[in-house]
Amino acid sequence: ELKVEQNPLFLSMQEGKNYTIYCNYSTTSDRLYWYRQDPGKSLESLFVLLSNGAVKQEGRLMASLDTKARLSTLHITAAVHDLSATYFCAVEVEGTDKLIFGTGTRLQVFP
């Protein structure tokens, strides 16, 4: 059974600093997603990573995928307050559209 572990669960960081969120999964998959969720809101798609070595960047966020290590990272560069949210990774069960989500990382950026 596919399991997804995400850490840290909570991240409090100062504006301007860099940090990385990690997402490990237990069985093979060829699709990994990152989503953002603001309080009381739905999930906003950030990235979909489709192959080993895939790297995608949008603004201050960069996501990468290592399928051999079964690891994805979401790197935050020079954090700003607007990035405060909960970030989820989700791994797709092969051959389906079923997503297994990590526990989420609640990011708080302070001045």
Added chain:
Amino acid sequence: KAGVTQTPRYLIKTRGQQVTLSCSPISGHRSVSWYQQTPGQGLQFLFEYFSETQRNKGNFPGRFSGRQFSNSRSEMNVSTLELGDSALYLCASRGGPGETQYFGPGTRLLVL
């Protein structure tokens, strides 16, 4: 292009009642999935539909059921509601391989 829509956005029900939630995917998308989000259990998969066929089902009791119509719109039904069914129910659609799954705004269900 309009996004995924869900109705109603909020619902209050009492134990023992039943509820039907609706999801309209992005135009042209044939795949619809449902998820339940609670503070304790996080995001959990409920069902996946494609072209009116349920392809996968999560580990939920039989009180949870769903269907998809020929226009790709989907409904999920929860019968004999329990307090623990209080949650945010999210629907997602996808157009094709390689595309992301887009989530709707969700239906927040409160069971009293």
